[in-house]
Amino acid sequence: MKFLRPFYVLFFACFLIISTQSCNDEPVELATIVDTDNDGIEDSLDNCPTISNPNQEDDDNNGIGNACDDDDDDDDGVLDANDNCPLEANPDQEDDDNDGIGNLCDEDYVDPNTPFAICENGFADIYPCNDYDLMANIPLNVFGASAGNDCWGWTDETTGKEYALMATSHNTAFVDITKPNDPIYLGNLPTATTASPWRDVKVYKDHAFIVSDCSFSDPTCNDDHGMQIFDLTRLRNVTNPPETFTSDTYFTEFGKAHNIVINDESGYAYIVGADRGSTFLGGPIFINIQDPKNPISEGGFKEGGYSHDAQVVTYNGPDSDYTGREILIGSNENEVVIADVTNKSNPVIISTISYNNVWYAHQGSFTEDMKYFIVGDELDEVRVGGNTRTIIFDFTDLDNPAYHFNYIGSTAAIDHNGYVKNNMYYFANYRAGVRMLDISQIANSTFTEVGFFDTYPTDNNTEFNGAWNVYPYFSSGNIIISDIERGLFIVRKSDL
Numbered sequence: 001m002k003f004l005r006p007f008y009v010l011f012f013a014c015f016l017i018i019s020t021q022s023c024n025d026e027p028v029e030l031a032t033i034v035d036t037d038n039d040g041i042e043d044s045l046d047n048c049p050t051i052s053n054p055n056q057e058d059d060d061n062n063g064i065g066n067a068c069d070d071d072d073d074d075d076d077g078v079l080d081a082n083d084n085c086p087l088e089a090n091p092d093q094e095d096d097d098n099d100g101i102g103n104l105c106d107e108d109y110v111d112p113n114t115p116f117a118i119c120e121n122g123f124a125d126i127y128p129c130n131d132y133d134l135m136a137n138i139p140l141n142v143f144g145a146s147a148g149n150d151c152w153g154w155t156d157e158t159t160g161k162e163y164a165l166m167a168t169s170h171n172t173a174f175v176d177i178t179k180p181n182d183p184i185y186l187g188n189l190p191t192a193t194t195a196s197p198w199r200d201v202k203v204y205k206d207h208a209f210i211v212s213d214c215s216f217s218d219p220t221c222n223d224d225h226g227m228q229i230f231d232l233t234r235l236r237n238v239t240n241p242p243e244t245f246t247s248d249t250y251f252t253e254f255g256k257a258h259n260i261v262i263n264d265e266s267g268y269a270y271i272v273g274a275d276r277g278s279t280f281l282g283g284p285i286f287i288n289i290q291d292p293k294n295p296i297s298e299g300g301f302k303e304g305g306y307s308h309d310a311q312v313v314t315y316n317g318p319d320s321d322y323t324g325r326e327i328l329i330g331s332n333e334n335e336v337v338i339a340d341v342t343n344k345s346n347p348v349i350i351s352t353i354s355y356n357n358v359w360y361a362h363q364g365s366f367t368e369d370m371k372y373f374i375v376g377d378e379l380d381e382v383r384v385g386g387n388t389r390t391i392i393f394d395f396t397d398l399d400n401p402a403y404h405f406n407y408i409g410s411t412a413a414i415d416h417n418g419y420v421k422n423n424m425y426y427f428a429n430y431r432a433g434v435r436m437l438d439i440s441q442i443a444n445s446t447f448t449e450v451g452f453f454d455t456y457p458t459d460n461n462t463e464f465n466g467a468w469n470v471y472p473y474f475s476s477g478n479i480i481i482s483d484i485e486r487g488l489f490i491v492r493k494s495d496l
Helices: 002-016 232-237
Strands: 127-130 132-138 148-155 162-168 171-176 184-190 198-204 207-213 227-231 249-251 259-263 268-272 285-288 296-300 309-314 326-331 336-340 348-353 361-366 372-377 389-394 402-408 418-421 424-428 434-438 448-453 467-471 479-483 487-493
Touching: 127 132, 132 448, 148 198, 148 487, 162 198, 162 479, 162 487, 171 232, 198 259, 207 259, 227 232, 259 309, 268 309, 268 326, 309 361, 326 361, 361 418, 372 418, 418 467, 424 467, 424 479, 448 487
Parallel strands: 148 467
Antiparallel strands: 127 448, 132 487, 148 162, 148 479, 162 171, 171 184, 198 207, 207 227, 227 249, 259 268, 268 285, 285 296, 309 326, 326 336, 336 348, 361 372, 372 389, 389 402, 418 424, 424 434, 434 448, 467 479, 479 487
16 A cells, blocks of 8 residues: 555645645745835835835824924924924024034033133133133032032933032032033932031942041031932932932941942942941942942952042953953052952952152042053142142053152142043142143153133132032033032033
């Protein structure tokens, strides 16, 4: 019966075919997909089937893609498909910054009809300046505070808006500076304990992390502030500013702290300048903030001594021995400490370095290539005299750091916090305001001052007044300055 096998095979194959096709070998008719504009979206689903628009933009939500929309929703005589501001009438299509967005729709456009102070003939309003304009100044009484201290910035990646976070004696204030010459004070988060001359704030994953310090010589000092955590996305929904906010999380596993440092790449916060009598003697405390509202304490590092400030990076500099390691550079009063803190249960000092006439190694910043480290000594101008001194180290070999040179500033003012952005160093210089230094020739031991904005117009004397901090990292070019006596300043480079 072997001759029957082909028949059974054919019968079984026909039985398995699930279609309208019979076993007579006629072809199956398949549904045809039509995509007229070849943009990957079939015509039946495409909001603009004749013109390629793979992203299906539909700004006025009328079901017709922008590329095909012949409507003129703002009735300005310009069809939506060609309108650089389709929902607000702008018949002249003004776009002064040439970014493709009409002035009326452009949130970072600075309207010249809104007052701001151009830096002309060495002054912006009453403030000495060089190549930086004053966009706005919000005084401390608006925030309900008596003194300003730290500041930081946040950019909402969802909306593109920019915000200033202004730390004060009594609270942390939040200001929408998207239109820098027309800022909006949205509200504040009050201190967790008592008023303080030292409050510090940093940002990670759309959350603000806030610590506070006070002096034991102050009889009202309360050293139990801990860390406040505030979800900054709440600022999107402020309808009746200014509001008084509450923390989303209040972390109390440490008390007072002078500063907080965050490594964005690792998701760790480092509490520095805590109580010298605490477990880690004022050395860095390690807090895992990868889940921002649920921080976890993971030990600390007392071997390097009290750390007034620090920078922590995931290292990708010239010393290949430490590539990918988490490196902490501590400004520790009488020296700078380099440590490997990758293993939180076993942090290790790599090396230390000091310098001539060290009085108070206060704060420092890596260059972007991580070859050099720039340090400010807060007390040398007071104790030794002379103009502002900034110390630069060569950190090409982390095991053997070397002194590189001193930069001597143009005034006798005290230096405070400084930060590197590209080939610029921006540093708060107390009574001399904020100075902008071109550091592109750092290898040749040369810094060049290319601009400044002086928030303390009275003088440049060696005193603890004026500019406390500067934040230069907004992509718009907005720069914020926190001033001890005069509050929040927003400045921009002239002709930006």
